[in-house]
Amino acid sequence: MPKSKKTPKKSKKKTARKKATEKPLNIDEINKLIIKLDAANHALENHNLNLAQVWLQEYIQALPKELTDKKIKKSIKEAMEERDFELLKAAIEADIERLSVLKIKNLRLKITSFS
Structure with missing residues (x-):
């Protein structure tokens, strides 16, 4: 009897990351969040x-789920x-860097989508 070959299952995290990077997020929204973090800094x-x-409370309220980093938050x-x-200064700087890279x-x- 021939052995059946198992196909490897794709990781849910990898597909979620691909979906997040496929469609661009609103750049203006990211800019507003960076401005609030910069003001707090x-x-x-x-x-x-x-x-x-106060600035960080506004930032946390305006932060959408798809842009949230649970550890930094x-x-x-x-x-x-x-x-x-x-710790607050380090966390703010890390989040500014993360949002800048995402932007x-x-x-x-x-x-590349225009090309």
Whole structure:
């Protein structure tokens, strides 16, 4: 009796990532989120933690699910609760970097779709 060959199953994560990168996200929405994070970062540089928390609350409320990074969001919330200046600044900078990379990916996708 011949052995049946099993076909490898595709990972759900890989297909979800492909779907996320296939259609470009709204660049204006990403820009608005980056501006809010940048304002919070500037408030922290001026040692105004309360203002930074206000900007971060606005950022968290405006953040859509498809752009959410759970680990960074958790770090921001924990740092705000503990009023940890260094962790908050690091989490904000990481999220700014992540959104900037996502913005560039979407711009490249837009450019290649026109070609």
